[in-house]
Each structure stands twice: as structure tokens, then as C-alpha cells.
Amino acid sequence: MDDPNPAARAEALSYKLRKEAFVSNLSGSSLTDINLVTLVAASAILLWTALSKRDLLGDSSLVVYAIDFLLNVCAILFAFTAYASAPIFLNLALIVPAGLLLLPLQQQARSRRSTSKATSDGTAQNGGTRTIHTDGKGKAQPKADITLQPGTLITRPFLTNYRGAMLIATCLAILAVDFHVFPRRFAKVETWGTSLMDLGVGSFVFSAGLVGARAVIRDGQRSASASHRQGVSIESRMFAACKHSIPLFVLGIARLISVKNLDYAEHVTEYGVHWNFFFTLGFLPPFVEAVDCCLAFLRGSASTGSRSRSIRYDVVALLISLTHELVLNNTNLLAFILIAPRTPNSDLLTKNREGVFSFIGYLTIFLSGRSTGILVCQFQDATITKPATTKKGASGTEIEQQQVAAERKKVVLPNLLIRAEVYALLYLVSTNVYAANLTVSRRLANLPYILWIVAYNNAQLFLFALIEAVGPRFTFSKQEYHDSASAVEIASPIMRAFNQSGLALFLIANLGTGVVNLSLDTLDMGNGSAMAMLLGYAGVLSVTAICMERAGIKIKI
Numbered sequence: 001m002d003d004p005n006p007a008a009r010a011e012a013l014s015y016k017l018r019k020e021a022f023v024s025n026l027s028g029s030s031l032t033d034i035n036l037v038t039l040v041a042a043s044a045i046l047l048w049t050a051l052s053k054r055d056l057l058g059d060s061s062l063v064v065y066a067i068d069f070l071l072n073v074c075a076i077l078f079a080f081t082a083y084a085s086a087p088i089f090l091n092l093a094l095i096v097p098a099g100l101l102l103l104p105l106q107q108q109a110r111s112r113r114s115t116s117k118a119t120s121d122g123t124a125q126n127g128g129t130r131t132i133h134t135d136g137k138g139k140a141q142p143k144a145d146i147t148l149q150p151g152t153l154i155t156r157p158f159l160t161n162y163r164g165a166m167l168i169a170t171c172l173a174i175l176a177v178d179f180h181v182f183p184r185r186f187a188k189v190e191t192w193g194t195s196l197m198d199l200g201v202g203s204f205v206f207s208a209g210l211v212g213a214r215a216v217i218r219d220g221q222r223s224a225s226a227s228h229r230q231g232v233s234i235e236s237r238m239f240a241a242c243k244h245s246i247p248l249f250v251l252g253i254a255r256l257i258s259v260k261n262l263d264y265a266e267h268v269t270e271y272g273v274h275w276n277f278f279f280t281l282g283f284l285p286p287f288v289e290a291v292d293c294c295l296a297f298l299r300g301s302a303s304t305g306s307r308s309r310s311i312r313y314d315v316v317a318l319l320i321s322l323t324h325e326l327v328l329n330n331t332n333l334l335a336f337i338l339i340a341p342r343t344p345n346s347d348l349l350t351k352n353r354e355g356v357f358s359f360i361g362y363l364t365i366f367l368s369g370r371s372t373g374i375l376v377c378q379f380q381d382a383t384i385t386k387p388a389t390t391k392k393g394a395s396g397t398e399i400e401q402q403q404v405a406a407e408r409k410k411v412v413l414p415n416l417l418i419r420a421e422v423y424a425l426l427y428l429v430s431t432n433v434y435a436a437n438l439t440v441s442r443r444l445a446n447l448p449y450i451l452w453i454v455a456y457n458n459a460q461l462f463l464f465a466l467i468e469a470v471g472p473r474f475t476f477s478k479q480e481y482h483d484s485a486s487a488v489e490i491a492s493p494i495m496r497a498f499n500q501s502g503l504a505l506f507l508i509a510n511l512g513t514g515v516v517n518l519s520l521d522t523l524d525m526g527n528g529s530a531m532a533m534l535l536g537y538a539g540v541l542s543v544t545a546i547c548m549e550r551a552g553i554k555i556k557i
Contacts, residue, residue: 018523019265023177028195029185031452036087037186037196040079041165042463043094044071048492049471050101065546068494073538076169080196081181082531102470156376156412157471157491158464163207164495165464167502170200171509171541172534178513178522179530188270191338191443194452198442201277202365202453203460208284209366210457213373216292217306234293241289245282251507252278262518269443273342275355280362287363288370291316306374313371317364317450324360325438325447333357337444354443361445368454372461375415413469416462423455497545504555505545512537 048071051057057064075094083090176182177197186196255276259266271277295312328334337353349356430436430448440448498505516522516533525533 015521015523016263016265019178019517020267022523023187023267024269025190026184026187026195028189028193028198029183031194033087033185034194034196034199035456036091037079037084038169038199038460039091040075040087040094041072041169042460042467043091043098044075045161045165045464045492046467046470047071047094047098047101049467050098053471054101056101065493068492069539069542072165072492072494073168073172073542074535076165077172077176077534077538080169080173080183080186081176081179081534082527084183084186156465156468158461158468159210159376160491160499161468161495162461162464163211163502164492164498166200166203166207167498167505168495168541170204171498171505172538173197173200174509175513175516175537176534178517179525179527179534180523181527181530181534188267188442190269192439192441194440195442198440198449199453199456201442202362202445202449203457205281205284205362205365206369206372206453206457208281209288209369209371210373210376210461212288212366213370214377216309216370217374217377237289237293238286241285244285248278248282252276252282255510258514262514264514264517268342269354271355271358272352274348275352279355280359283359284363284366288366291363291367310371310374313367313374317367317371320360320367321364321447321450324364328444328446334444358443358445361450364450365445365453368450369457372416372419372454372458375419376412376461376465413462413465416458416465420455420458420462423451423458427451427455494542494545497542497549500549501545501553501555504548504553505541508544509541512540 048068051067057067071094075090079087079090173182173186173196177187188197188201189195255278256274258264259276271280295316299312328337337357340350340353342351427448428435430438430451431440436447438446438448440446440452442449516537520533522530
């Protein structure tokens with residue numbers, strides 16, 4: 001039967017090929033360029049923090065949300081679109097006002113410290129446990145008001161801001177990449193090189209491992225008793241992990257069916273013919289659980305402290321990535337992934353080889369993220385040593401603000417900085433022409449790519465933690481300590497909302513991207529119209545995130 005409209009079909013096919021060509025054979029950009037563009041997120045948070053500390057955000061929720069949207073959503077969007085060629089200017093436009101707001105406060109704080117007479121009071125220590133207590137009159141009470149046990153979990157605002165910024169950038173970039181206003185150097189590279197979107201994929205997995213560390217810490221605390229260890233079998237743990245993967249596999253299958261049925265433009269060399277990112281995320285829980293079971297078996301009665309657990313994850317991640325790299329470079333696997341023919345008669349492995357073999361790299365990134373998460377989400381014995389001080393105010397003696405935050409900062413900041421430096425050094429060694437002379441490849445998720453992602457994200461975490469340190473002071477009362485109420489309040493509301501339902505918003509962003517691409521000619525749209533579309537899309541995502549948070553909907557990665 002003849003096609004009733006061959007011209008329209010030919011035009012649609014031509015447009016699809018143009019779309020595929022638009023995101024193919026790209027070489028990326030330099031690390032300096034990427035770092036300057038992504039620095040905008042931290043610069044925006046710095047200005048938000050300065051406004052918060054000066055109480056300039058106002059009492060109106062609408063005003064707070066509007067400022068939050070302009071700073072922490074629009075600034076990120078403009079960084080890789082309208083201001084992509086001037087990231088230094090955009091950073092300065094955010095950092096300079098923040099500095100002008102914070103500098104007088106720092107001078108006032110130094111002046112107060114030089115004239116005040118602090119008194120030390122109310123500290124009790126017992127075997128690694130720190131107790132802070134006052135009676136409101138400056139006298140110690142036998143009953144503790146706050147007890148900080150090693151291993152205690154608390155909410156850290158800088159983690160909320162870091163992960164929120166990553167999710168916002170990811171959700172915006174997956175649509176922006178289809179417009180000319182998004183520079184081609186930021187789109188995913190074909191095989192070798194670095195780009196903004198390559199960084200985004202790896203950072204998404206790293207952050208999933210980071211937040212997943214809280215569950216590991218809780219499980220470790222529960223498994224301290226022999227009865228608990230005996231009551232949880234490996235089979236039940238693997239079953240629970242596979243159960244957690246089911247929604248991700250359902251999303252992956254739904255995306256696969258919709259892409260094929262709608263004849264949507266595909267970049268096959270990204271993951272393969274059938275594989276997509278949801279499948280990568282779906283396979284992570286059972287494989288990570290398998291690693292956990294192996295570590296538990298090998299550990300035996302060894303130390304279960306947070307630092308030792310973190311090191312074990314790092315060692316396993318490095319061993320897997322090194323083995324993967326050796327296999328790539330000393331067998332035919334590299335040639336198979338990059339140049340093997342892909343025909344309709346090829347088997348499933350051949351058709352999806354990029355997704356299958358890059359999964360190994362994403363697994364190691366997840367494990368590295370978990371290692372970092374264990375260090376930053378948990379108090380350790382060494383952090384709880386300094387006596388608390390008290391000060392007398394109009395309403396009596398109160399715990400000096402940020403006593404607890406200052407203690408954790410002294411350990412968290414150096415840990416993050418050291419990790420960033422170590423992984424950056426390993427990256428330089430792996431890519432240097434006089435050393436391993438390897439090249440970054442997201443398509444392979446090879447060793448340099450893994451080291452780059454881990455080094456970058458630890459550096460970002462350090463930067464966000466450093467910004468939090470200059471922000472509004474907050475304390476932990478007994479209730480606040482458990483609920484982390486004051487810690488939550490100083491984080492960006494929109495970023496907090498994105499954190500609450502990261503997976504759901506990522507799915508909504510994917511659906512929105514599909515709707516826009518099927519409805520509009522994104523390739524031929526002018527930059528002005530494209531920016532208007534992206535701003536509207538950013539607004540819809542932000543409102544959706546806020547509504548989901550207010551409704552109590554939490555669907556995390």
C-alpha cells in the first residue's frame with residue numbers, strides 16, 4: 001500500500017536525522033571551562049547564604065521562593081545558555097555582592113570576639129560520648145540536654161544544596177541540549193573528552209551513592225548485635241535490593257517502548273539500542289548489595305568505624321576500576337565496544353555494549369560516593385573532644401551557637417579537601433603523557449572518567465561545606481538535634497524540595513523533554529524563544545518540586 005503522505009514522512013525522517021546529528025560526534029570542552037560554568041551554582045548559594053545571614057530575604061514565602069528561583073535555578077540555567085561564553089562575569093556578579101554583604105559581618109564578629117569573655121561550662125565526656133547541658137542559669141545539670149554519640153546522623157544543609165544544584169542542572173540540561181542556545185561543547189562527547197553533560201551523568205550516580213550512605217550507617221548500627229546479623233540473610237538482603245530496583249526497571253522499559261513507538265531521535269552510541277540510564281540505575285542496588293555482602297564476609301571482626309568502612313569502599317572501587325581499565329587496554333574489549341558492527345541480527349550484548357560495560361564504571365562511582373557519604377554523614381570519635389562553651393544572654397545561659405557545627409566542620413572540611421586532592425592527583429597521573437597517558441571517556445566509563453567524577457564531586461562538596469560555614473549560625477536543641485529543623489531551614493527551599501523527590505522530578509523532566517521535542521521544532525527555534533521556553537520549563541519543575549514537598553511526597557533516588 002502506498003504511503004498517503006510520503007513528503008511528510010520524508011520530512012519527519014530528515015528532522016530525526018538532524019536531531020541525531022545535532023548531538024553526535026561532539027568533542028566536549030576543557031575542564032577549566034566546565035569548572036567555571038558549574039562554579040555558578042556555588043556562587044549563587046554564597047549570595048543566598050549572605051542574604052540569609054543579613055536577614056534580607058523577607059518574611060513573605062513568595063518573595064523567598066522568587067529570590068530562590070532567580071538565584072539557584074535561573075543562575076544555573078543562564079550559566080550554560082545565555083552566559084555560557086562569560087562564566088567569569090556571571091560568577092563575579094554573584095560573588096561580589098555576597099562578599100559585600102558578608103564582609104561587615106565578619107569584621108563585627110572579630111570585634112565581638114576580641115572584647116567578649118567567654119566561659120567554659122557544662123561539658124561531660126564518657127567514652128567517646130559528648131554531653132552538653134545547662135540549666136538556663138549557667139550551672140551544669142546532671143541530666144544531659146544533648147548527647148552526641150559517635151555514629152550519630154544529622155542533616156547537613158551543604159549536602160542539600162550540593163545535591164539540589166546537581167539535580168536542577170541535570171533536569172535543565174536534558175532539555176536545553178536540544179536547543180542551539182545550549183553550546184555543543186557542553187553536550188555529551190562521542191567517545192573521548194570531557195563535557196558538562198558527561199560530568200552530570202557521573203555526578204548523578206555519585207550523589208546517589210552519597211545519600212545512600214545514611215542507610216549503610218543505620219544498617220551498620222543495627223547489625224552491631226550478633227542477633228541482628230544472624231537474623232538477616234544474604235538472600236533477604238539481595239531480595240530487598242532487587243525489589244528496590246523494580247521501579248527503575250519499569251521506568252527504563254517504559255522509556256524504551258515510548259522511544260521506539262514514537263520514533264524518537266536516539267543517540268545509539270550513548271548506551272546502545274535498548275539500554276538507557278534507568279537500566280544503569282536499576283542494576284546498581286543488587287550489585288552494590290553484592291559488594292556489601294562480600295565486604296561483610298571479608299571484614300569479619302575487623303573495625304567497623306566510619307573511616308575504616310569508607311576506606312574499604314574506596315579500595316574496592318579503585319580495584320574494580322583498575323581491573324576494568326586493564327581489561328579494556330589489554331584485550332579486544334575496547335575495540336568491541338567502539339567499532340564492532342551493530343546490525344539488526346546482532347545479539348543483545350553487541351547492541352547494548354556501551355550500557356553494559358560502562359555500568360562497571362558507574363558502579364565504582366556509586367561506591368566512591370558512598371565512601372564520601374559515610375565520612376560526611378556521621379560523627380566520629382575524634383570529632384567529639386572539645387568542651388562546649390556557654391554565654392549569658394538576656395534570657396539566661398545558652399549553648400554557644402554553632403558549637404556542634406564547628407566541631408563537625410573541623411573534620412568534614414579537611415576530609416573532603418583531602419579526598420578531592422587525592423583523586424585529582426590520581427586523575428593527573430592517569431591522564432599525564434609521562435604516566436598512564438589515558439583519555440577520559442564517558443562512553444567507556446573508564447578509569448580517568450571515574451577519577452575525574454570523584455575528584456570533582458568531592459571538591460564541590462568541600463566548596464558547599466565551606467559556604468555553609470560562613471552562613472547563618474544555628475544550634476541543635478534536643479528536639480532540633482533529632483529533627484535537624486534549624487539545619488533544614490537555612491538550606492535553599494527549592495533545592496530542599498528537589499532533594500525530597502529527586503527521582504520523580506528526574507522522570508518528570510524526561511517526560512517534559514519528550515513532550516517539548518515532539519511538539520516543537522527545537523532545532524530551528526531562536527535563542528530568545530528557546531530561553532523563554534527553558535525559563536517556563538524551569539518554573540514548572542520548581543513549582544512541582546515545592547508542591548510535592550508540601551504534600552509530603554518523597555521519591556528519592
